Amino acid sequence: MPNPLRSYDDHLSQESLYGDWRWCGTLSTRAPSTAATTTSGFTTTQRFPETVTVPTMGAPVTRAYCVFGAVQIATASTFVAAIETTLGTLTVSGNSFASGSAMPSRKIATGESLSTAATECYLVATVALSATTPVVTITYTNAEGVGSRTATLTLPTGVAVNSAFDITPHLQSGDTGVSSVQNISISTGTAGTLRVYGLLPLYIAPVPAAQGTSYMNPSTLARDIYGVESGDVIGFYRHGSTSSERAFVHLVFAPES
Amino acid sequence: MTITKYKDIAVRISEGFDGDLDFCRSGFQVTKTAITTPATATPTVLMPRVAFLPDTPTFPSGVTGYIPLEVNVTHTVSLATPILLCEMFSMGTLNVATSTFTDGEAYPTVNALGSSVQQFGPVIFEWQSAAPTGTGRSITVTYRDQDNNTAETTASITLNNSSSQYAGSTLPLNSGDIGVVDITNATSNSVGTGIIEFWGFIPIATWVATHTAGISIPLDMIGNNLVSRIGANKRLGLFQVGGAATAGGAVGQVRFVGDN
Numbered sequence: 394m395p396n397p398l399r400s401y402d403d404h405l406s407q408e409s410l411y412g413d414w415r416w417c418g419t420l421s422t423r424a425p426s427t428a429a430t431t432t433s434g435f436t437t438t439q440r441f442p443e444t445v446t447v448p449t450m451g452a453p454v455t456r457a458y459c460v461f462g463a464v465q466i467a468t469a470s471t472f473v474a475a476i477e478t479t480l481g482t483l484t485v486s487g488n489s490f491a492s493g494s495a496m497p498s499r500k501i502a503t504g505e506s507l508s509t510a511a512t513e514c515y516l517v518a519t520v521a522l523s524a525t526t527p528v529v530t531i532t533y534t535n536a537e538g539v540g541s542r543t544a545t546l547t548l549p550t551g552v553a554v555n556s557a558f559d560i561t562p563h564l565q566s567g568d569t570g571v572s573s574v575q576n577i578s579i580s581t582g583t584a585g586t587l588r589v590y591g592l593l594p595l596y597i598a599p600v601p602a603a604q605g606t607s608y609m610n611p612s613t614l615a616r617d618i619y620g621v622e623s624g625d626v627i628g629f630y631r632h633g634s635t636s637s638e639r640a641f642v643h644l645v646f647a648p649e650s
Numbered sequence: 651m652t653i654t655k656y657k658d659i660a661v662r663i664s665e666g667f668d669g670d671l672d673f674c675r676s677g678f679q680v681t682k683t684a685i686t687t688p689a690t691a692t693p694t695v696l697m698p699r700v701a702f703l704p705d706t707p708t709f710p711s712g713v714t715g716y717i718p719l720e721v722n723v724t725h726t727v728s729l730a731t732p733i734l735l736c737e738m739f740s741m742g743t744l745n746v747a748t749s750t751f752t753d754g755e756a757y758p759t760v761n762a763l764g765s766s767v768q769q770f771g772p773v774i775f776e777w778q779s780a781a782p783t784g785t786g787r788s789i790t791v792t793y794r795d796q797d798n799n800t801a802e803t804t805a806s807i808t809l810n811n812s813s814s815q816y817a818g819s820t821l822p823l824n825s826g827d828i829g830v831v832d833i834t835n836a837t838s839n840s841v842g843t844g845i846i847e848f849w850g851f852i853p854i855a856t857w858v859a860t861h862t863a864g865i866s867i868p869l870d871m872i873g874n875n876l877v878s879r880i881g882a883n884k885r886l887g888l889f890q891v892g893g894a895a896t897a898g899g900a901v902g903q904v905r906f907v908g909d910n
């Protein structure tokens with residue numbers, strides 16, 4: 394099972410047989426987002442509306458690893474590229490909930506495939522809200538598979554599109570992640586759409602200065618690395634700023650077979 | 651031999667299958683104005699060109715691909731934005747005086763992850779002509795997006811009056827789009843003169859370029875997991891991602907080893 398992360402030799406060999414996927418794209422939030430508060434995630438976060446879908450892989454390739462990332466953003470922030478799962482959607486008008494998917498399974502070091510739970514989980518306004526300090530209640534199943542857990546966030550007034558609020562600090566006591574969402578409801582409002590996304594981070598880049606950039610080789614990072622599979626959706630986020638922003642991102646994925 | 655191990659690179663070099671593409675020229679010796687300015691409806695990333703590279707040579711005997719090992723750039727001004735090294739292909743040109751579009755290549759399919767993948771990505775547009783003129787010029791571009799959906803047209807893109815050659819930008823796409831497969835048409839308001847070229851590109855390397863003027867900024871590609879196999883007669887470009895087209899020049903090289 395050649396893994397491109399194991400050594401430079403394995404990467405070169407896998408690339409010669411199956412090819413790396415070298416990709417870049419541009420992202421943009423066209424308007425400022427809304428800052429987080431202590432009742433809505435603490436960390437100000439913005440989701441770029443663009444996503445990229447991992448292409449179909451050919452046998453015997455089963456997954457690929459993000460082995461390089463680079464990003465350019467004009468303002469200081471922290472950039473995240475992650476496998477993104479839509480866990481559920483709330484249309485504010487009518488308080489109408491639509492189910493999403495559960496977090497996916499992924500292979501771990503032993504070779505087993507286990508269900509994941511999102512330790513980064515965001516409530517995102519995909520359509521702007523107009524309500525005054527609405528209270529959002531999310532019913533979820535935690536990382537241990539225990540259902541009927543609830544997270545409650547009080548959002549700022551008039552949440553702008555692409556604003557993302559970290560659910561994790563508001564999980565029920567003792568919970569560390571979300572594996573699926575069973576319901577989302579809101580206390581007030583008639584406009585907007587909220588969606589819960591679960592993330593498995595692939596690439597995290599500090600962009601410390603204006604017009605700065607960051608690049609890194611994820612194999613040098615001491616953190617979890619998830620393989621991407623055909624059809625996975627990769628989403629893009631940034632922490633620490635509400636300004637409208639443009640970004641250039643360059644990712645490389647190396648195949649495992 | 652096919653390079654499948656790190657030591658194979660040294661073997662190929664010892665056999666003489668290595669070489670350089672050197673550049674010693676600048677896209678903008680004097681300060682220039684970008685072709686467009688980012689706006690809410692037309693968000694772009696500025697992409698002034700740092701330098702042209704010579705096309706990769708025809709494969710010599712025993713070589714079927716070029717693997718870049720290192721890129722090195724020395725710029726005469728201090729840069730605060732990254733440099734992109736990429737493989738470029740022309741997606742078409744637009745004569746703004748006559749609103750005539752001449753079609754070029756689409757993004758290619760590539761062998762990636764064990765499959766044939768329809769590649770997609772950003773488009774850089776820049777003045778091909780050296781002295782475009784005109785006030786109040788604007789264009790729209792019709793493109794097929796990352797999903798190869800039915801072609802759609804961008805919002806009107808305002809071209810800066812004093813913009814000039816090699817101070818390009820990425821094409822501002824419609825909301826939610828992250829890339830382009832093909833440009834199918836482009837039109838102008840037939841004001842002024844100038845020919846715009848649209849470039850698709852596949853990234854080879856992007857690296858931190860914050861540095862002091864005159865001090866080289868090298869990148870070890872294999873050591874940073876940037877493994878590419880470049881074909882013969884391919885055009886490579888260097889761009890300053892998100893940067894201003896300030897006056898300056900650049901010298902450097904891309905070092906390759908020939909694979910088989």
